Amino acid sequence: MKKILCIFIVLIFLLASAGCVGVNGGQNTGTGVDNNTVQSNNDDKHHVLVAVFSATGNTKRIADSAARILNADLYVIVPEVPYNEEDISYSTESRAIREQSDPTVRPAINGSVPNPDKYDTILIGYPIWYGQAPRIICTFLENNDLNGKSLAAFCTSDSSGIEESLEYLHTLVPKNVKWLDSRRFPAEASGDDIRGWLDGMGLTA
Numbered sequence: 770m771k772k773i774l775c776i777f778i779v780l781i782f783l784l785a786s787a788g789c790v791g792v793n794g795g796q797n798t799g800t801g802v803d804n805n806t807v808q809s810n811n812d813d814k815h816h817v818l819v820a821v822f823s824a825t826g827n828t829k830r831i832a833d834s835a836a837r838i839l840n841a842d843l844y845v846i847v848p849e850v851p852y853n854e855e856d857i858s859y860s861t862e863s864r865a866i867r868e869q870s871d872p873t874v875r876p877a878i879n880g881s882v883p884n885p886d887k888y889d890t891i892l893i894g895y896p897i898w899y900g901q902a903p904r905i906i907c908t909f910l911e912n913n914d915l916n917g918k919s920l921a922a923f924c925t926s927d928s929s930g931i932e933e934s935l936e937y938l939h940t941l942v943p944k945n946v947k948w949l950d951s952r953r954f955p956a957e958a959s960g961d962d963i964r965g966w967l968d969g970m971g972l973t974a
């Protein structure tokens with residue numbers, strides 16, 4: 770009986786210890802980084818933010834890969850009113866086509882970039898919608914103070930290039946923004962393609 774009681778007590782102790790680890794694992798560890806915060810870029814030379822809007826995941830995959838390669842923070846641009854399937858259908862009545870036909874539309878973003886001042890370089894990613902960046906990218910560029918920062922855009926598309934979208938985005942940012950090499954990727958771009966682009970801008974050096 771004593772033996773059984775001992776085993777029972779040891780079991781309780783082990784379960785309690787396991788529970789403590791679980792709780793601590795979800796809290797701030799004292800390093801200033803909790804589980805919901807993306808790890809900061811550790812590079813002394815570059816402080817890069819990868820910001821992305823992606824409706825069906827293709828551009829998000831490129832953003833994830835770029836952020837991983839650079840050990841950069843990733844900020845996902847979330848619309849206040851999410852786009853459902855109908856909103857982005859090719860129907861002539863869709864929300865996407867309505868927004869893209871009106872250059873003054875600025876769909877609201879849910880939330881904002883934490884500590885935007887800490888970044889000197891922003892990589893901004895989006896899908897091409899009717900030749901242009903989705904209007905929510907204009908909201909992002911206009912909502913953030915980009916004075917003196919370096920910027921590069923990246924996009925995915927079925928076939929369109931990035932140039933037409935870039936021409937318009939250039940008009941939305943302050944004159945002292947330094948544009949780096951912007952790039953269109955196919956949805957299935959490889960890690961090497963993305964690394965090559967980042968290398969070319971000197972961000973991995």
Ligand SMILES: Cc1cc2nc3c(=O)[nH]c(=O)nc-3n(C[C@H](O)[C@H](O)[C@H](O)COP(=O)(O)O)c2cc1C
Nearest residue numbers: 823824825826827828896899900925926927928929
């Ligand atoms: C509303 C809408 C408009 C699009 N317009 C174009 C276009 O003009 N040119 C093009 O090559 N692809 C176009 N596409 C295809 C997307 O750019 C492509 O699928 C992209 O990889 C989607 O990225 P995401 O998964 O990050 O949203 C369009 C897609 C949608 C939903």
